[in-house]
Ligand code: SF4
């Protein structure tokens with residue numbers, strides 16, 4: 080963006096503005112774009128979710144406002160804007176007021192490092208992944224503020240649950256990403272996507288593989304297990320069913336949002352859906368190659384880039400459109416899976432949630448990190464690192480060996496943990512039955 | 523999996539406790555939901571199927587209502603006579619749990635006595651809870667539950683329904699609940715006939731029809747006054763028959779006239795003067811007899827039975843006039859068979875007068891018959 084602005088101002092008009100002004104204008108334009116896109120995503124996703132879940136329940140869903148209910152979110156938005164804003168007298172006014180902003184702001188920040196297409200990233204940070212997840216945790220503070228300031232027991236219980244859940248599920252999420260980071264050797268999100276060129280096998284692992292933009296991490300055992308763990312953790316982070324415990328309507332009204340009305344409530348909703356979008360987006364970026372797909376890499380190679388200034392601008396546009404198309408298709412696909420899961424499963428109990436997170440997901444992701452280390456060792460290391468015996472193998476053999484070993488390790492770990500977890504759950508269920516029997520005196 | 527116990531077969535869920543569950547159950551759950559999602563793009567019009575959307579897109583599509591569906595109560599009136607079935611018995615007002623029915627009993631304007639009809643009948647639809655008690659308790663099957671459910675309004679007062687708004691014809695009700703009406707029809711209609719006998723003038727007529735019937739009666743009276751002599755056979759008056767023929771007083775007159783006619787038929791050979799001579803006491807009776815004679819004189823015997831009924835003049839004066847003219851004509855008559863129609867044609871509208879005249883006519887006819895037989 081800054082290149083374009085520089086081109087227009089300093090070359091076309093010849094005004095000779097300083098580089099900081101150019102940078103400022105460039106970032107402002109991008110920020111304005113993103114602030115437009117984020118609420119739009121939320122509006123679209125609410126409609127998308129309602130239509131999809133309706134289909135799963137043999138209904139049709141909102142289809143009255145505009146063609147196929149297209150303007151339903153707008154109507155909802157207008158409604159929520161015109162609602163009265165009620166602040167309880169017992170509430171801590173300022174904290175109550177600031178909490179929605181603290182929840183929304185991080186989700187906007189997260190857009191800063193999100194690549195939409197080849198070369199289309201607001202800020203290519205070399206710590207992008209860390210930034211993304213560090214910022215996402217900030218919203219837990221906002222939730223706690225909201226729950227505490229409302230001085231409402233449901234709100235407080237909801238906030239406690241939200242924070243407990245977020246904190247415990249950040250760990251498996253980050254651990255599963257750690258495995259990927261081990262493989263790529265970089266925390267940059269752009270680098271992460273670039274790694275995933277190829278066809279089934281990444282070109283970085285085996286250079287002879289044709290680059291069809293399909294060398295996604297999901298095709299390796301390490302990536303697959305990380306994907307499962309990460310997606311489950313993402314559901315918990317985004318407070319999606321079956322982990323929507325913080326706002327379990329049947330138990331605690333609306334959790335930390337109980338005392339919010341009007342547009343403040345709308346902001347929480349906005350934050351939630353934007354966060355869901357971002358989690359789906361980051362899932363598709365990390366495990367499904369983001370904008371990677373057949374054709375994008377080739378198109379981008381012909382485009383005007385710092386590496387290739389002689390390219391044609393048509394290819395920039397084509398690569399961008401195709402890349403964004405792939406990216407959004409995957410993202411909305413994951414959102415569909417989220418809705419699908421919501422349609423299928425019942426809400427967990429808070430203790431089941433904690434059990435599952437700490438006793439199943441975290442051990443599994445720890446094993447996965449071990450697998451990732453083996454993968455890196457077998458595909459990248461050589462004699463210098465003390466693995467002389469792989470030196471003579473061809474890249475494909477090395478890749479195959481890594482695939483086999485990690486697959487066996489991950490599958491074994493999964494089955495073992497599943498068995499232990501199932502046994503512990505059975506034991507718990509048996510105890511529950513015993514207690515019930517004692518309480519009711521009925522066999 | 524079903525298991526047989528001594529109480530019958532019981533479904534036992536195999537929860538696979540203690541077995542290795544590596545997520546198959548979760549996947550099965552996803553499978554079920556997926557099938558529903560994929561199946562939902564078809565419409566499910568056969569309710570034995572599990573998949574497909576069931577949604578009825580309401581404003582465009584509507585489900586047919588079951589007969590016994592009940593929304594708000596309405597009052598029925600008889601299509602043919604225009605009489606309401608309600609007698610103002612207060613049963614519904616008494617049973618209504620939220621007490622939203624308000625009835626004013628009709629009174630005879632002359633005698634001040636109760637008449638089996640309601641002059642005003644109000645139901646506050648806004649507070650009615652559609653319990654249907656009123657319809658169930660009504661001994662005259664007058665109040666029935668309507669199927670119209672689109673009653674939303676921005677104006678609460680417009681939900682206070684008066685009698686005119688509550689009136690529905692029986693044919694409307696048979697349209698929405700034919701079976702339910704068929705069950706009660708015989709009894710309801712019989713009771714209605716009983717009520718009609720006790721209702722003077724236009725009391726108890728459906729409000730939408732009251733004015734119409736009144737106007738029609740006046741019109742008929744005028745027509746009869748204008749052409750009294752030709753009335754019995756005149757064609758233009760005939761089409762009006764269905765509208766007026768069913769008012770109770772006319773029915774009573776018709777009945778009496780028929781009896782008279784039958785008697786007269788037996789006494790066909792009797793001379794025209796005989797009936798006149800036989801009822802000297804009462805002037806009216808004499809006139810009636812004279813009319814009969816006149817008719818016979820005219821030789822218009824084969825006139826259709828219904829037509830004259832339609833022509834009954836509403837006005838007593840007109841009737842008298844006609845009677846006199848007929849009497850004059852009759853005086854010139856030698857002998858002729860007496861026909862039914864004339865008597866009816868001249869029956870005065872006023873119920874009492876009509877009945878009186880009819881009775882007298884009947885008496886005269888009876889006497890004539892006896893005379894004829896005797897002779
Ligand atoms: S339906 Fe029930 S509430 Fe309504 S008028 Fe009849 S008795 Fe009253």
Ligand code: SF4
Nearest residue numbers: 608609611612614660
């Ligand atoms: S509607 Fe039925 S119950 Fe009610 S006053 Fe009339 S006749 Fe009686």
